[in-house]
Amino acid sequence: MDERSPATTRMDKVLVALITLLTLAAFYAPRFEHSATTARTPPAPRLMPSVELWLSTADRRQQLKRQPDIEMKARGSSTSDVVIDVHKTFQTMDGFGAAMTDSSAWLLQNKLNALQRSALLRELYGPPPHLNLNMMRLTIGASDFSLQPYTLDDVPAGQTDPQLEHFNVAPNLQDVIPTVQEALKVNPGLRIMASPWSAPAWMKTSENLIGGSLLEQYEGTYADYLIKYLDTYRSNGIPIFALTLQNEPAFVPITYPGMLMTAEMRARLVSQHLGPKLANRKPKVSILEWDHNWSHPEEPLAVLGDPEAARYIDGVAWHCYEGSQYAQGRVHRAYPQKDVYLTECSGGDWASSVNGELLWFARNLLVTGTRQWARGVVYWNLALDENHGPHIGGCDLCKGVVTIDSQTGAVSRNDEYYALAHFSRFVLPGAVRVESTATEKEGIDNVAFQNASDGSIVLVVVNSHASARPIAVANEQSRFEYTMPPASVATFVWSPDPAVALVRRVFWWLKKVQ
Numbered sequence: 362m363d364e365r366s367p368a369t370t371r372m373d374k375v376l377v378a379l380i381t382l383l384t385l386a387a388f389y390a391p392r393f394e395h396s397a398t399t400a401r402t403p404p405a406p407r408l409m410p411s412v413e414l415w416l417s418t419a420d421r422r423q424q425l426k427r428q429p430d431i432e433m434k435a436r437g438s439s440t441s442d443v444v445i446d447v448h449k450t451f452q453t454m455d456g457f458g459a460a461m462t463d464s465s466a467w468l469l470q471n472k473l474n475a476l477q478r479s480a481l482l483r484e485l486y487g488p489p490p491h492l493n494l495n496m497m498r499l500t501i502g503a504s505d506f507s508l509q510p511y512t513l514d515d516v517p518a519g520q521t522d523p524q525l526e527h528f529n530v531a532p533n534l535q536d537v538i539p540t541v542q543e544a545l546k547v548n549p550g551l552r553i554m555a556s557p558w559s560a561p562a563w564m565k566t567s568e569n570l571i572g573g574s575l576l577e578q579y580e581g582t583y584a585d586y587l588i589k590y591l592d593t594y595r596s597n598g599i600p601i602f603a604l605t606l607q608n609e610p611a612f613v614p615i616t617y618p619g620m621l622m623t624a625e626m627r628a629r630l631v632s633q634h635l636g637p638k639l640a641n642r643k644p645k646v647s648i649l650e651w652d653h654n655w656s657h658p659e660e661p662l663a664v665l666g667d668p669e670a671a672r673y674i675d676g677v678a679w680h681c682y683e684g685s686q687y688a689q690g691r692v693h694r695a696y697p698q699k700d701v702y703l704t705e706c707s708g709g710d711w712a713s714s715v716n717g718e719l720l721w722f723a724r725n726l727l728v729t730g731t732r733q734w735a736r737g738v739v740y741w742n743l744a745l746d747e748n749h750g751p752h753i754g755g756c757d758l759c760k761g762v763v764t765i766d767s768q769t770g771a772v773s774r775n776d777e778y779y780a781l782a783h784f785s786r787f788v789l790p791g792a793v794r795v796e797s798t799a800t801e802k803e804g805i806d807n808v809a810f811q812n813a814s815d816g817s818i819v820l821v822v823v824n825s826h827a828s829a830r831p832i833a834v835a836n837e838q839s840r841f842e843y844t845m846p847p848a849s850v851a852t853f854v855w856s857p858d859p860a861v862a863l864v865r866r867v868f869w870w871l872k873k874v875q
Contacts (some may be wrong), residue, residue, distance in 0.1 A: 364575025365808075366701050373483070376491075378489045378626070381863075383803070384772070391658045392443070392517065392645075394784040394859055395798040395800060398654070400517075407431065409433035409435070409841065410433050410855045410856055410857065411430040411431065411432055411433065411855065412430060412431040412432075412439075412634065412841050412853050412854070412855040413427070413430055413854045413855065414427070414428040414429070414430065414843070414851060414852070414853055414854075415427055415428065415429060415783065415786075415851070415852045415854075416428050416573070416846070416849060416850070416851050417719055417779045417780075417783065417850045417851075418718050418719075418847075418848060418849045418850075419519055419719050419808040419848035419849070421719075421776075422850070423849070424482050424774075424779050425779050425782050425783065425786075425847075426503040426845050427707060430605065430809075431502050431841045431843055431853075432841070432854060433839040433840065433841050433855070434617040434839070434840050434841065435839070435840070436835050436837070436839055437840070438842040439833065439840060441545070441833040441834060441840060442798075442800045442801070442802060442805070442832045442833050442834070443565070443797055443798055443799070443800055443807050443809075443820070443822070443832060443833070443835070444798045444821065444834075444835045444836075445569065445795060445796065445797045445809050445834065445835065445836040446795065446797075447795045447796075447811050447816065447818065447836070447837075448796075449597060449795060449796035450702070450795055450796075450811075450815050451734065451792065451793065451794040451795070451796075452700075452731075452736050452793070452794055453730075453736065453791060453792070453793050454478060454702070454733075454736055454737070454788055454789075454790065454791070454792045454793070454794065455496060455552050455702075455736045455737040455790060455866075456492060456495035456496045456552060456736075456737055456788075456789075456790050457496060457500070457727075457737065457738050457739070457781050457784050457785040458495060458497050458498070458551075458552075458737070458739050458781075458785075458863050459494065459497070459540055459739060459740040459741065459742065459743040459745060459761075459762045459781075459789075460497070460498040460499070460500070460506060460705070460739065460741050461497050461498070461499055461507060461537060461540060461544070461545065461736055461743055462500060462506040462507070462518070462741075462742050462743070463500065463503065463504070463507035463508060463533075463536065464506040464507065464508070464680055464742060464744075464745060464751050464752060465506070465531075465742050465744040465745070465761060466536035466537040466540040466541075467536045468506060468575040468654065468744050468746060468765045468767070469482070469536075469540050469584055469744060469753065470535065470536045470540060470596070471536075471540075471802075471849075472746070472765050472766075472767055473765065473768070474814055477772075478518070478540075479543070479791060481763070481772055482540075482544050482547050484541055485544075485743070485762075485763075486544050486547040486548040487547050487548070487842070489693050489786045489787070489788075490786065491775070492778070492781065492782050492785055492786060493519075493536045493548075493785045493786050494548070494551075494553055494555075494781070495550060495552060495785070495787055495790050496551070496552045496554070496738075496739050497541070497544065497551055497552070497553045497554070498553075498554050498555070498556065498704060498705070498739050499537065499553060499554070499555045499601075499696045500539070500554075500555070500556060500558060500608075500715070501555050501556060501557035501558070501559070501571075501587065501590050501643070502514065502532075502557055502558055502559060503532075503558060503559075503570070503616065503617070503618050503753070504608070504617065504618070504743055505614070505616070505617040505752050505753060505754050505755030505756065506741075506745070506750075507556075507617075507752070507753055507754060508750045508751055510570045510571070510618050510753060510868030511532050511570075512529050512559060512560065512562070512570065512587075512674075513528055513529060513530055513532070513561075513586070513589075514528045514529075514561045514586060515527070515562070516560060516561070516563060516729070517690075518568070519650075520563065521563045522561070522563065523579070525585060525586060525589055526585065526636060528589050529595075530590075530593050530594070531631070533813070536725070536809060538597050538599065538634050541553070541599050541630050542598055543598065543653050543782050545598065547597065550790065551598065552602050552603075552737070552790075553599060553601050554600060554601065554602075554603040554604065554605070554649070554678075554702075554704065554706070555590065555591075555594075555600060555601050555604055555605075555606045556599040556604075556607070556652055556678075557587065557605075557606075557608065558607075558608050558617070558618045558619050558620075559571075559588070559618035559619055559620050560579070560586070560620060560746060561581050562846040564579040564583055564586075565620060566581065567620075568647050570618040570865040571614065571615065571616070571617065571618060572619070572620070573613075573614070573617065573620055573621070574611055574621040574626070575620060575622060575626065575630075577626075577629075580626075580629065580630050580633070580634050581633075581634045583630070583634075584630065584634035584635040584638055585612060585638075587604060587635065587782070588635075588639070588863060590637060591646060591775050595604050596610070599829055600644065601646060602646065602647060603646065603647040603648075603649050603675070603676075603702070604625050604639075604642075604646055604647070604648055604649065604746075605648075605649045605650075605651075605652035605704070605833070606622065606630060606631065606650070607622040607627070607652065607654070608624035608653075608705075608775065609622065609652065609653045609654075609680065610623070610627065610635060610651070610652065610660075610707060611653055611657060611660065612653070613753065614755060616753070617752075617754035617755050618698050619861050622665040624660050624664050624727045624744070625663075627650065627664050627670070628663070628664045628667040628670040629670075631650075631664070631673050631674060632667065632669035632670040632672075633647060634671065634834075635648065635673070636648065636670070636672070636673025636674075637673075637829055639673070640673065647675035647676060647700070647850040648673055648674050648675055649674070649675065649676045649677060649678040649700075649702060649704070649871070650664050650665065650674045650676070650677050650678070651664075651678055651679065652678040652680070652704055652705075653678075653679070654680045654681070655679055655681065655685055655686060655687075655688040656683035656684030656688070657683030657684070657688075658684075658691050658692050660686040661692050662695060663819065664691060664780075665677075665692070665696050665699065668796060671696070674699065675699065675700055676699050676700030676702060676736075677692055677693075677696075677700070677702070677706040678702045678703075679701070679702070679704065679706070680703075680704065680705040680706065681703065681705050681706035681725070681726060681737075682706070682746055683749035684735045686722060686725060686726075686729045686730055687733060688732070689701050689703075689733035689735060690733040690734060693733070693734045693848075700736050701733070701734040701735050701736060701789070702735060702736060702737045702738075702739070703726060703730045703735045703737070703739065703740050704724070704737075704739050705736045705739065705740075706738075706740060706741060707741035707756065707759045707760070707858060708721075708722065708759070708760050708775065708776065708777050709743065709749070709756065709759045709760050710749070710758045710760065711758050718775075718776040718777060719777075719779055719780050719850060720823060720825050720848055720850065721774065722740075722777055722780035722781075723780040723783060723821070723823045723850045724806050724823040724825055725741075726737075726738055726780070727781070727783070727784050727808075727821070727827060728806045728808045728821060729806065730805070730806065731794060731808050732794075732808050738784070739779075740762055740777055741759065741761075742759060742760075742761040742783065743761055743762050743763070744761040744762065744763050744764070744786065745759065745760060745761035746764065746765055746766065746767040747764055747766055747767060748767070756819055758841050760775050760777070761775065762774075762777050762781065763775060763778060778848075778851065783821055783851075783852045784821060784852075785815055787810070787819045787852050787854055788810045788819050788850075789813070789814060791810060791813040791814070792810040792812045792813060792819070793809065793810065793811055793813065794809070794810050795809050795810060795811050795818070796809070797809035797820065800832065802830055802832070803826065803834060804824060804825040804826030804830065805822065805823070805824055805825075805830055805845070806822070806823045806825070807820060807821065807822045807823070808820075808821055809821075815856065816856060816857065817854055817855065817856045818836060818854070818855055818856070818857060819852065819853070819854050820849065820852070820854075820867050821851070821853075822845060822850070822851050822853070823849075823850050824845035824846070824847065824848065824849050824850075824851075825848065826847065826848070827847050827848060828847050829844050829845060829846055829847055830844070830845045831843070831844045831845070832844075832845060834853070834873050836855075836857060837857060839857070841853075
């Protein structure tokens with residue numbers, strides 16, 4: 362058994378990394394020769410990097426398929442459709458993922474055996490070449506995608522529990538908690554956020570999980586309820602990095618738990634209760650405002666306009682079902698210090714069989730969403746069955762990232778899986794979005810990132826047009842061309858300078874082991 366201290370082991374790693382770095386520096390250092398006796402030779406031509414390419418098409422003939430590498434050429438004076446500038450940077454990325462709803466967890470636990478479940482979770486959350494999902498959203502209590510309505514402090518009608526003596530996570534112990542724990546074993550860096558659909562009925566004006574709003578007298582208790590959730594999940598090995606106050610607070614569903622929470626209510630809840638109680642918490646839990654559609658940017662603007670609330674709010678969460686992605690940019694410009702997350706969007710069988718959801722999600726959610734400052738993009742259900750469930754109300758045509766057959770356990774990967782994969786497999790946590798010019802060609806959209814680990818550049822391009830479109834991409838002194846197939850998504854990856862990329866990787870690794 363190795364009995365060296367962690368500090369000694371860490372120092373050994375640092376020394377190895379430093380030796381590697383010095384070797385690289387020596388290898389790539391210029392060789393100086395006596396100028397009087399040695400003829401000057403012309404510089405060797407610059408070695409151009411090659412570009413790796415993965416492609417998906419809306420007709421599903423190509424689904425994240427590796428294509429032949431593209432050779433870079435000298436940029437010269439040729440014009441380019443997409444010009445990348447890694448020196449102009451925007452937000453740092455947390456990642457991409459989906460919600461582990463009660464329904465998703467139930468399917469994983471009850472329709473797959475242990476080996477099948479382990480294999481699927483590794484495929485979804487494992488590092489590249491797996492899907493590499495690194496974000497997850499949980500529901501606090503039931504949502505429309507649960508097997509029954511519940512909260513974590515339900516008491517008989519007519520009773521109350523202001524001390525939260527009956528709080529418990531028993532409804533989550535069979536499915537959600539063990540599934541998330543297993544996912545964390547695959548990806549310990551998983552970033553998990555949580556959102557409530559309803560307060561317990563005894564805290565509400567309706568005295569019911571459906572409808573109504575939070576009684577002002579219970580706002581402090583509700584804050585304690587949310588904190589108990591954070592503490593209990595952490596004690597089960599599940600850290601929550603961000604919390605929203607209420608899922609879709611401007612919508613009151615009539616078939617599943619939910620409640621109205623106005624901007625005034627949210628501002629008061631944050632400024633007087635939840636914010637102060639979380640302010641000194643270690644590790645920090647971020648508070649995200651809104652958690653609803655693009656169509657009403659005035660809602661988060663109103664809450665952020667209250668300085669007593671804004672001081673505790675770390676970012677704004679958005680859903681995709683109404684409005685324009687540019688609402689994200691509008692709010693970000695007003696409050697640039699606040700983070701942006703896209704926390705829910707679902708596809709479904711309302712589209713045709715060759716449904717084009719690959720293009721819609723890649724273009725509208727992932728490309729435009731990140732161009733409009735999203736640090737993370739989280740799809741709705743991770744998994745549903747062939748009947749769009751199980752669910753207790755709400756959307757009856759929604760699809761998951763994957764579909765699990767309730768009879769056979771067979772797993773189908775939907776368009777959303779491949780749209781996410783074009784980003785999650787290549788844009789690693791800590792990557793920075795970099796400047797990439799928008800193309801002037803109709804139906805062509807793009808976004809670019811630079812990974813912190815090795816300096817590699819990732820460019821995702823969507824061709825929504827029904828015909829092939831040639832594009833030219835330039836980065837510093839290099840340039841490449843490619844013809845995008847009709848209705849396609851392409852991810853291009855390259856390292857601007859192989860030697861520099863290797864040195865960057867050593868420095869990144871050094872930083873991690875310190």
